[in-house]
Each structure stands twice: as C-alpha cells, then as structure tokens.
Amino acid sequence: MNDLLLRALRAEPVERPPVWFMRQAGRYLPEYHEVRAKVDFLGLCRTPELAAEVTLQPLRRFPFDASIVFNDILVPPAAMGLDLAFLKGHGPKFNDPIRGVDDLGRLKAPSIERDMPHVLETIRLLVAQLEVPLFGFAGAPFTLAAYMIEGGGTRHFTRTKSFFLHHPVAFQRLLDLLTDVVADYMVAQIEAGCAAVQLFDTWAGALDPEDFRRFALAPAARVLERVKGVPRLYFARDAGPYLRWLPETGADALALDWRVPLDQARAALGDLPVMGNLDPEVLYGPEDIVRARVRGVIRAAGPRGHVFNLGHGLLPTTPIASVAAAVDEVRAWSWAREG
C-alpha cells in the first residue's frame, strides 16, 4: 500500500508531496462519459459497481497517491427526504427545498446503512482493489443547509441568509440535524474502509466573519469531533480571509483554495498540514506553465505536511494532457535535490 498520503498528513518527512485531485473522476475523461451514457448521475452514485468503476478510471491513467469515492455531497439531504434531481447542464436541484421553518418537519433522520447503503458498498468494493488510500467525504452542515434552502446552485445566498437572520434557532436546529447525519455518515465511511475523510464546505466562504464562525466552523467542528481514527480534512472554498480561524474545526489538515499563498498559510497555521492549491484553470495553460506553477505550489508549501492538490475541483473541460503533466511534475519533485 502506498502510504505517502498518510505520512504527509502526519507531517512526516517525505521525498515529494503526495498528489491527488479533487474531482479526479468525472467528465474530463471520455471513459466516464461511456459509463454515463448508460446511467444518469444519481443512478451512477447509487450503483456500487459503476461508482467504483468511475472512481478507478483516473487511477488507470495517472499515478495518483490517493483515491476518493465517487459520490455527491447532496446524497444525505436526499436520504433525509428531499427530492433531488440532476438536470442536464444545470447541476443539482431540490424540487422541494426548505423555504420556511415548517419545512423542517419534513426532514427525517436517515439511517446510513438503510438509506445510503450504496456508498458503503462502493467503498468496500474499492478498498478490496485499491493500492492507494481511499478518501470518504461529505458536505459540511452549512453547505448542505444552504443547498437545501436555496434549492440548487446560486450566486447569492439570499434565501439562506434570510432564513438564519430571521430564524436563527430553527436554522441551528437544521445544522444540528445535519451535524448528526454527516458525522454518522463519515463514521460509516471509515468503518467501510476509508483511510481519510474530507468535509467540503463549498459555500461557507459566502458568509461574513460572524456567520462563518457560528454557522460553518462550529458545526464542522462538532462533526469532526465525532469522527475518529483517520485523518480528517476540512475544505472551505473562498475562506482565505478566515485562515486563522480554520484550525477551530479541529481538522487534521486543511484544504486551501488557489487564492491562499501557501507560504502565508504556513505562517498562519504553523505545523498543521495543508492540501492544495494549484488553480484548476492553470491546467488550461501550456505544459511548461503548468509544470512551473506546480513547482511554485510545492515550493511555497515547503517540505513538511503538504498534500498536492488543486485549489478546487477539476473542471469538466480540462485537457487530459495537463492533468498528466501536473501529476508527473509533482512525482518528479525531490526535496533532497531542492534542499
């Protein structure tokens, strides 16, 4: 088993950073489209053999040091009773979003084994075959709550913010419910065999400082408190201004988006391992630029406690050759040579 990821997450000395990419499975690969031709997105998530297959696809092309189970962060809210649909070209949509306090009564506390067994089965299938650590993941309570209230992707968070400004107690109840579900879900993924887990707080960066600490960081910390035994990562997009507060999550490592200079992150975070943070859109550039930017990220992060990744998920139109070049450049790095 390749243990480079786990050593880097313990801040042990490594020759080069481990490398994997958020959304490394998915639409930029033609073999992914072949699978999707036979099944819709949610059907894919819910069919363990197919979800395992698309999880493995990028590993056949690129020597990544970690894998992440193919799944969607909105599976738990769907298991809580919301009607989730993925519309072609429009992303996820809840047909019956939470619009008022009374809607909270519609939500049920799901059982992971009963309502989301497919995720655990996918993990078991993968663990039997993988030679690299497998990440489990979940959406963080705030981001899930915001999706459930907005009903789908949005530029503004007017509904979510109106909800918590007018009904802070009910919003906290929703976060508490989600905290339980997400913690149970992560624990179950670890029991099924995941070697690390990541909590995605994609939308937390829309919050102002007060709301960020109260509604994003605090519930994330309560989730991670209950998740033990493997490294636990936290990723909040657009949260660069809140860098100094992120350790309050209690995460074992922080994933940072591409706007956070990693040398400054080091200064703010001390020994806490970091993951990131190449701008995914740099992969649209020529190969020499891709390789130079990869080296820049590694150099800024320094030799200890760094997992190389993108600063956000791979985009569907990313050139495959750029992914290959970036992975190759990370693997060619040598701290012995640089030092």
Add this chain to the structure above:
Amino acid sequence: MNDLLLRALRAEPVERPPVWFMRQAGRYLPEYHEVRAKVDFLGLCRTPELAAEVTLQPLRRFPFDASIVFNDILVPPAAMGLDLAFLKGHGPKFNDPIRGVDDLGRLKAPSIERDMPHVLETIRLLVAQLEVPLFGFAGAPFTLAAYMIEGGGTRHFTRTKSFFLHHPVAFQRLLDLLTDVVADYMVAQIEAGCAAVQLFDTWAGALDPEDFRRFALAPAARVLERVKGVPRLYFARDAGPYLRWLPETGADALALDWRVPLDQARAALGDLPVMGNLDPEVLYGPEDIVRARVRGVIRAAGPRGHVFNLGHGLLPTTPIASVAAAVDEVRAWSWAREG
C-alpha cells in the same frame, strides 16, 4: 457641502463614519423602475438627464454622505468598439468578445470627450445640484479585460486564463491599452467635477496570487499613478487573502468586501483608510439584526479612516426599510459616546 467623506478619507477625526452604498441607485427603488420603463439600461447610462435623475433618487430617500454617478463599468470597452448589450435578466453581454490575439486589432483607443461625453455631462449636471461629494468610477483593467474575453458574466474564467497563460504578451498589451483608457476616463471624470474616484476590480479575486499581482494589482497601480487630485479608492472583490498586497495599488483607501474582518484589515493595513463592509445580504434580516451588524462593522473599523459602505453592491431585491435602518444606524453612531 458635506465634507465628512473627504475628512474620513484623510483619516481625520470624525464623530461618525460617512455612509454611502455601492449601487445605492438602482433596481431596489420603485422610482428607478419608473425611469427604466421609458428607456433601456444603456440608454439610461447615455442620457445625462436620466442618469443624473436616478443618481439623485436614493439621496431623496436616505441621507447618504456621498453620491456615485449612475453608469456601467462596461461603457469604456463599448467605446473601444465592442458591441455591448444588456439582456433582460441576463446582465451585460458583448456580442463580439475578444477570443484570440487577432481580435485585439479590432479595439480602438477612444476619446473620452468624443466617445463617452454623456458620462461627463451627467457628472456636470450632478455637481451643480449635489450637496455631497460625487464619486466617479471605472472598472479596473483586469476586470474589463476579463469581461471583454468572457463576453459576459461567468462562474469560471477559463477563457480569460487560457488567454493570458497562452498569450501573456498580447494580454499585457490589452491591459496596457485598458490602463490608458481607464486612466484618461478617471481623469476626465475628475475634471468634470468628481470629488473622489473608485476603481472596481470585481473579478480580480478569481486570480491566483501570482496572476493577481501581475494582471490585477500592477495595472491598477499604473492607472492610479496617473489619476491625481482627489481620493482614489480600489475595490477588489474576493481579494481578502491578498489584503497585505493591496496597498501596492497606491490607492488612498481600500474598499473591502464583507469577508474581511475590519479589525484584521486595520492590523494589516496600518493607517490606510478603509471602506466597507456590511454583508449586503444582512439587509434581508430583521431591523434589530441590521442595526447590530452595522454597529459591529463600525466598531471593528475603529474611529479613524473608515467610510461605511456595504461589502458589495446593493442587491435588486433589498428591502428599502433595511437600507433606511442601516443608514440611520450609522448616522446615530457617536465615537464620543462610544469612546
């Protein structure tokens, strides 16, 4: 003349911060819709009497300490020859965006007096009537370049980044051209009577650290170098992680979005005046919350060198009563009482 704004921008002692709101004129006001019923958006920008009228509308309702000329940041690229349209509900769109290096040949260097006389005429009309300082403004070179390449609003900046990664010299040429246009444009607005100017770099926060300094900060600094005689503000949305670099623009004050804790900004920026930064979506909350958050922003900023504003533009569905409450709360503040 109310000079509170100018005193705050010089970091002189003030009893309370001056207050105005980005996009204080616009769609949240029914009287704005009455004007728009007669003329389309670009027609409104290009008709000095009407542009002056909608600029004045918010001042009749709220005792703002500053005004900002009603206009759009994309007027200069349109004057450079691009075909600009505002589609109902979809925002601005260039029908003939810059898609390759050859497209740069289509751009012409506009004369402000010949190609954008309406903006200057609007300013002259306003200055004759206003009892508060009038802001002029422009989009910063990077943000204008990105609009011209993307063709309109976007979630990703793949086209822009592909352009500058593959054609850095041509992209720099575009930025240089825009730097000249924007500097001339701001100088002309000052000559027409503006008492302050603001450079809006709405999209700069999408850039990674290296690109941000090279393609956003450096051209903004070159613009501001050429703009003299009045306070010059710089606003880059989502640029919280780059706070320590923003003084490189040479701006006299920095407008900060709602994710930057103003006490931390103070620590990073020293005596440089700041403007901001109430989350515009807090205005969807109940009045007591609006008022409490207003006080929180003022307290975090401290008594010297703070102009109260939102952390981004007013949203079109903002309740008018919240705007009134926020302005009232700023005006009720007293540093003598607090101190």
